[in-house]
Amino acid sequence: MSGKSEESTGIFYAASAYGLWGVLPLYWHLLGDVPPLELSFHRMVWCALFGVIVCAAMGRLPIILSVFKTRKVILALTVSSILIAINWTVYIYAVASHELVEASLGYYINPLLSIALGVVLLGEKLSAMRIAAIALATLAVAFKAAGLGHFPWIALTLAVSFGFYGYVRKQTPIAAFDGLTVETLILFPVTAGALLFWGAQGTGAFTSTHITRDALLLFGGPLTALPLTLFAAGARRVRLSTLGFLQYLSPSITLAIAVLVLGERFTVTDAATFGCVWLALVLVALDGRVSFRKKARAE
Template sequence: MSASSETVASPAPGLHPEFATGALYAVLAYLTWGLMPAYWKLVPELSAPELIAHRVVWSVFVTGALVLAFRRGRELRATLTDTRRLGVLLVTALLVSVNWLVFVWAVLNGHVLESSLGYFINPLFNVLLGVLLLKERLRPLQGLAVALAAAGVLNQGWQLQALPWISLALAASFGAYGLIRKLAPIEPLVGLTVETLLLAPLALAGLLWLDAQGLGHFGHGTPARDLIIIGAGLITALPLLWFANAAKRLRFSTLGFFQYLAPSVQLMLAVLAYGEAFTAVHAVTFGCIWAALALYTWDGRRALRIA
């Protein structure tokens, strides 16, 4: 996903209409992603695989309607007939489904705090992927930031005698997803539509099997619960659309500041709303991650000023 440069027409870019609109879209996207655990907890009786299957199936309808509304049908047809793009999107569809599955499982099983750690780690994991796979070079302070983040993860594993697999799985799956989409750029809405279309047959088959076994929940409860399940499609597609609109109006470096809103909201939900314990071990781990993010961000802005 690419972002065009911000339009700057005055000495105070924060007051420029394009900047304000882009910032609003970014807040909407990341705030929705941050509050998503609260949405999934509205239907705790559904398992993570069933919720993900519904998320895929209903997203097909939402993204299909958006493709029609924004007249992206030609791009969709071109992508569906391009075997190379389909191969790329099949891989990204599998990666994003793993990310969704781990995240929803974590939420339903009381691990919102660990999932928020995963999304704090994600930007620095992206940096590591760039170094290892794209041969990008780090400045000294950037290398120190990555080392600090690694120290935080190792502290968590050492103190608890187990690696934070939820955090690492979320960071790795979403980081790999972002890297592949960066190397093979495909319009966000069209890409998500094709990804959900590729996953839909398996998801629909799973839901039909659950229903045949008497284990399905859709249509067997209250209308309110059915509406929440259908809404999974909306909360999947709309934040991505808002993110795409933000990326068109803001510099990607500016957009990066907003990405910490989602895990911050998840962290507050975990501790304040769901009563998950924030221990001394968590304080050290999160402290290392936050220090790494602050150092990396400061170094990036300093380099931009010098440039």
């Protein structure tokens, strides 16, 4: 396969992943009668079981088992499993409470938070443009807090949990799908135990003679794993700058769905908030372009 064809294939995979992540709120909306925590636990349980089945079919179970014997890796994945569990639960709560506009803001802020984490945790240096971008993101949070009348905890929890999740996974030597399988298996005793308890109490959503809902809950496993697999396939084939551009597809789709499909309000305060974030992202993109040109000239 030629380099150009490889890049095109990678863009298709990555865009498909971000597109699926963008429309996932519609899926969670169909399960709006299931409490967010229980729905999140179902997502983790069925994702773990689906991951084990796929890994067994691909002959990768020995790799999964070896991870559990590697103390450093399993500790890192325990941390990342907690972070992604928080992220998934808060996101599902945002869908259930009609706060998707704020949730999409969190994923717009996430790349800017990643820049800040690079400075604090990895000692990376900030250019003037990136300092301005982080200042604009801070201003956006202030605008949102003023409009809400309270701290925009949904947006910031999503941004912080996913930002640190990305940092931990970046430092952990394991393939994307294998890592997701191990993460959900780590939480399996808690999540499966809770679902069994709720089922025994007669308050659980699963096997309640509601066949459509049961099928949707089961489908949450592969639906969680599919975009991650597509993303991993795309990330191997495209340039980082291209991937960085594509990542805004997901919150953009989510924002459109929140306002145009689910009927959430997009206020003047939201316009000011998102305006600050979008301007910050433009500054980051320009800074990356300037840095690339300087490097090219130096070579």
